[in-house]
Amino acid sequence: TRVACPPPIRRQRRGISARRRLREFDVGDRFSRLPLPKASVLLPLTVRAGKLHLLLTVRAMQLRRSPGEVCFPGGKREAIDKDEIDTALREAKEEVGLQPEKVEVVCRLVPGIDKMNHVVTPVVGFIEDTFQATPNPDEVSDVFVVPLEYFVKPSNYKTLPYKTSSGYSGWMHCFIYDDHERKMSFKIWGLTAHFAVFLALVIFGKHPTFKVEYDLDNLISSAETNFMNLYASIYERKKSNL
Numbered sequence: 425t426r427v428a429c430p431p432p433i434r435r436q437r438r439g440i441s442a443r444r445r446l447r448e449f450d451v452g453d454r455f456s457r458l459p460l461p462k463a464s465v466l467l468p469l470t471v472r473a474g475k476l477h478l479l480l481t482v483r484a485m486q487l488r489r490s491p492g493e494v495c496f497p498g499g500k501r502e503a504i505d506k507d508e509i510d511t512a513l514r515e516a517k518e519e520v521g522l523q524p525e526k527v528e529v530v531c532r533l534v535p536g537i538d539k540m541n542h543v544v545t546p547v548v549g550f551i552e553d554t555f556q557a558t559p560n561p562d563e564v565s566d567v568f569v570v571p572l573e574y575f576v577k578p579s580n581y582k583t584l585p586y587k588t589s590s591g592y593s594g595w596m597h598c599f600i601y602d603d604h605e606r607k608m609s610f611k612i613w614g615l616t617a618h619f620a621v622f623l624a625l626v627i628f629g630k631h632p633t634f635k636v637e638y639d640l641d642n643l644i645s646s647a648e649t650n651f652m653n654l655y656a657s658i659y660e661r662k663k664s665n666l
């Protein structure tokens with residue numbers, strides 16, 4: 425006889441296939457030696473009501489850079505960090521009180537580049553569903569979770585144009601997420617939205633309801649090509665300024 429799979433096991437199985445897909449996209453230390461300053465963010469995955477969710481923060485208004493913007497826990501690399509994972513875990517502890525031993529790190533994904541020309545590495549890790557954030561008020565004013573699926577099937581989405589100092593122009597994703605329980609809205613855009621979309625594409629492996637900058641049949645190689653083109657545009661400019 426067949427019995428229905430009880431919820432805890434189904435949850436576990438979903439977690440396993442997500443982990444397997446994530447490991448296929450692990451870049452390891454392949455982007456670690458690029459000659460640009462480094463930063464890392466933690467993409468914290470947690471299962472709530474049987475669905476994968478991402479934890480995000482709202483930056484404190486008194487921060488010099490990007491005050492009030494939504495981002496992942498993270499920050500610049502410090503000398504004591506041995507790799508990108510160390511940076512992400514140290515920053516997550518400082519910003520939201522997440523203990524490093526409570527994070528199951530699964531992989532590093534293809535980096536992005538921020539407006540200060542840091543190579544920003546997204547580190548993906550699972551955290552417990554019982555985790556309660558303790559935001560450090562100097563840096564973080566709020567913490568919230570969004571179903572990962574929202575980043576392939578949003579109900580409020582638009583694109584915003586951008587142009588970098590290196591003359592690279594394009595557009596970026598902008599999501600408005602309404603948290604009905606808390607009666608609050610969050611605007612998720614730019615680099616943070618870029619990482620959230622890529623993570624959702626990796627895990628769900630299906631087409632989003634909006635246009636993306638990847639060849640979805642060759643997600644890994646097109647993500648790397650996009651990054652290398654962006655990197656080259658910055659590196660060429662740095663050279664010509666010497």
Ligand SMILES: CC(C)(COP(=O)(O)OP(=O)(O)OC[C@H]1O[C@@H](n2cnc3c(N)ncnc32)[C@H](O)[C@@H]1OP(=O)(O)O)[C@@H](O)C(=O)NCCC(=O)NCCSC(=O)CC(=O)O
Binds near residue numbers: 500540544
């Ligand atoms: C790239 C980043 C990971 C870098 O991380 P942070 O900026 O948080 O860097 P950090 O955590 O090391 O430090 C932040 C600032 O806080 C200061 N700081 C550190 N510890 C502190 C403490 N205990 N008390 C008070 N201030 C403190 C640092 O000196 C630094 O100031 P100081 O900085 O003055 O030295 C992040 O900026 C990021 O995710 N950016 C993208 C955000 C985003 O997507 N925005 C939406 C669209 S805009 C976009 O997409 C473009 C872009 O942002 O590039």
Ligand SMILES: [Mg+2]
Binds near residue numbers: 497498499515519563
């Ligand atoms: Mg930070």
